[in-house]
Amino acid sequence: MSLMLKLLATALLLSNFLQASTSNEDVEKFLKKSFEGNPNIIKLSVKVEQTIVLEKVKGWSAYIVGVDATVKAKQGSRDVKQKMIWFSNGDTISPDLIDVKTGISLKESVSPSFExxxxxxxxxxxxxxxxxxxxxxxxxxxxxxxxxxxxxxxxxxxxxxxxxxxxxxxxxxxxxxxxxxxxxxxxxxxxxxxxxxxxxxxxxxxxxxxxxxxxxxxxxxxxxxxxxxxxxxxxxxxxxxxxxxxxxxxxxxxxxxxxxxxxxxxxxxxxxxxxxxx
Structure with missing residues (x-):
């Protein structure tokens, strides 16, 4: 598990619901609010960089999120930049979706386009x-x-x-x-x-x-x-x-x-x- 995910895991378990009709702004606000609950984070920026409608799961979309943070370190602080994938259907947000039949993570089917x-x-x-x-x-x-x-x-x-x-x-x-x-x-x-x-x-x-x-x-x-x-x-x-x-x-x-x-x-x-x- 990456440093960023370790830092944010506890905060993200506190809540996992969004309002219906999710927008990029909804996702950004929700994640930023959740992440800010972690005392190790000094500075934080959360930005949805791409939204991908899932073909296999009706009503769900994948959000490619860029996280730029400054976190506490043993000596001072350090900057962490990471891309994450989150899923939402307008009511719920989740860090992953698993295909029940195959056991394969739907993250495997999501990737940013090559610009x-x-x-x-x-x-x-x-x-x-x-x-x-x-x-x-x-x-x-x-x-x-x-x-x-x-x-x-x-x-x-x-x-x-x-x-x-x-x-x-x-x-x-x-x-x-x-x-x-x-x-x-x-x-x-x-x-x-x-x-x-x-x-x-x-x-x-x-x-x-x-x-x-x-x-x-x-x-x-x-x-x-x-x-x-x-x-x-x-x-x-x-x-x-x-x-x-x-x-x-x-x-x-x-x-x-x-x-x-x-x-x-x-x-x-x-x-x-x-x-x-x-």
Whole structure:
């Protein structure tokens, strides 16, 4: 459970009813009032960013909510930003809905749309920007499944640049693969120096995913790429802006695992829609 959910869980259990004919403002007011009951929250902003009418559950809608808070910490305070999904039918609000027949959370069917502003030229690695289909990939190069799947998917799509515009976003998972954090910075630095096909080569770098020594990580990277990226290169403003942009986009789209793929602006849970394009 995330820090934000831990902080808010007690307050949310106190009440779960809204007035009928729920509006975005109703949801915002209700959640803010509930959250403010937690003494650990110093400052709070709650904003409904998108409303999605559920097709499978008549009368219910999903609300994608952005929460921006300042919370008490052991030393001072810390800022927390998080996206949440809430459901309401106008009378009741709930953090989740479960399909009785399948036991599957309806949150699995809710995802923010991939906005046009997220298709940035620096993320376009193959294909034409005006291609028939847009595919966005969020991946960690040290994720075992990613290493097997992502290069194959990219190589398949890159053969037809008129059909596929492939956008790639770095999404390292530091708790699982700490080495990936510096590895993706090195990849961006290499691209900025004019290196080609960096993303595909990134999946062939051999390094312990738990490695934290930046010199060992860069040694493995430079050996594969035949480059000379230094620790100082990773600290450049351009590198950090690119990485932060990728992570912010991932946060806005509620990406929480790898690989995550969007096909023509919609989350592709199968990760296989590109294969069905004739």
């Amino acid at each position: 046009l502003k997220y298709y940035k030229k620096e993320n376009l690695i193959y294909g034409n920007a005006d291609a028939e289909h847009r595919v966005a990939i969020f991946s960690d190069p040290l994720c075992p499944f990613c290493r097997n799947f992502v290069p194959k998917a990219i190589n398949t799509m890159k053969k037809d640049p008129k059909k596929f515009a492939i956008y790639y976003y770095h999404f390292p998972l530091p708790s699982l693969h700490p080495a990936a954090v510096e590895l993706v910075k090195a990849a961006v630095a290499a691209e900025l120096q004019g290196e080609k096909d960096v993303v595909l080569k990134l999946y062939t770098v051999e390094v312990d995913s738990r490695e934290k020594d930046i010199n060992k990580i860069l040694a493995a990277f430079n050996k594969t790429m035949k480059t000379n990226i230094t620790p100082e290169d990773l600290k450049s403003k351009a590198v950090m802006e690119h990485i932060n942009s990728d992570l912010n986009i991932a946060n806005n789209l509620m990406v929480n695992g790898t690989p995550t793929m969007f096909f023509d602006d919609k989350l592709d849970k199968t990760k296989r829609k590109f294969e069905k394009v004739k």
